Amino acid sequence: MRIVCISDTHNCNEQISVPAGDLLIHSGDATVNGTESELAAFAEWFTALPHKQKIFVAGNHDWLFERDNDRARALIANNSVAYLQDSAIEIDGLKIYGSPWQPRFYDWAFNLDRGHQMAEKWEMIPDDADI
Helix, strand or coil, X not given: CCEEEECCCCCCHHHCCCCCCCEEEECCCCCCCCCHHHHHHHHHHHHHCCCCEEEECCCCCCCHHHHCHHHHHHXXXXXXXXXXXXXEEEECCEEEXXXXXXXXXXXXXXXXXXXXXXXXXXXXXXXXXXX
């Protein structure tokens, strides 16, 4: 299986040449401000890519996933896209875990205080995760 990983595309979708592969993982910051229109444009581009399986994990710019998670998930929902937020998926025997949380950094999305809050999220990562 060929795995392609990208991140920080920040609304520059059409300018990005994504290599061929079987599984495409976008690990956040698909948008700049996390608006509904930005996410809709990203979702249209991302779902049209030819990779058989796709995974998306929100980043600290992808505000809609924090502010209105149900709406954000609905915009990206597609049979070929799995959104991971403190969750895992198994694809061809690989267990992949995704979480958007980060140590507090200015006023971005998915901020948590260092220490106990972050440790709780990190403890959720399964010991048997491959990615």
